[in-house]
Amino acid sequence: MTLTEIQQLRDVLGKLHSVWSRYDGDWHHKRAEGVVEFHYPNWFESGGTYEKYVTVEPTVGIYSYIFGESRWHEFDSLSDAIVAVKRWAKEYCSLLQEDYNLCPECGREFNNHTEVCMVGELMR
Ligand SMILES: [Zn+2]
Numbered sequence: 001m002t003l004t005e006i007q008q009l010r011d012v013l014g015k016l017h018s019v020w021s022r023y024d025g026d027w028h029h030k031r032a033e034g035v036v037e038f039h040y041p042n043w044f045e046s047g048g049t050y051e052k053y054v055t056v057e058p059t060v061g062i063y064s065y066i067f068g069e070s071r072w073h074e075f076d077s078l079s080d081a082i083v084a085v086k087r088w089a090k091e092y093c094s095l096l097q098e099d100y101n102l103c104p105e106c107g108r109e110f111n112n113h114t115e116v117c118m119v120g121e122l123m124r
Contacts, residue, residue: 009078059074093110
């Protein structure tokens with residue numbers, strides 16, 4: 001787990017919620033939306049040595065009422081969490097694509113834009 005990976009997870013979640021907020025955006029009963037938690041196991045569960053304790057990967061929890069299959073999403077690693085959040089982003093962009101002929105962010109065709117707007121970045 002690196003700081004860059006944490007930033008990547010936060011970046012995708014931030015863009016996803018930002019876009020959702022503009023095009024769906026009913027925040028009623030969603031006060032915990034977007035919580036991210038890292039859980040490191042205790043000394044014993046880590047393996048009981050200094051090396052294992054300082055290198056063990058944390059599990060990642062994400063609370064999302066809006067995205068994913070349940071409200072609380074638990075992942076064995078940060079990389080698993082990033083894969084899932086990118087999938088949520090692609091699924092949400094597909095829903096937007098059903099509702100809009102052109103990207104509502106930048107006005108381009110959905111399949112014809114890459115990084116010019118948040119939707120384009122989420123579809124990458
Ligand atoms: Zn766009």
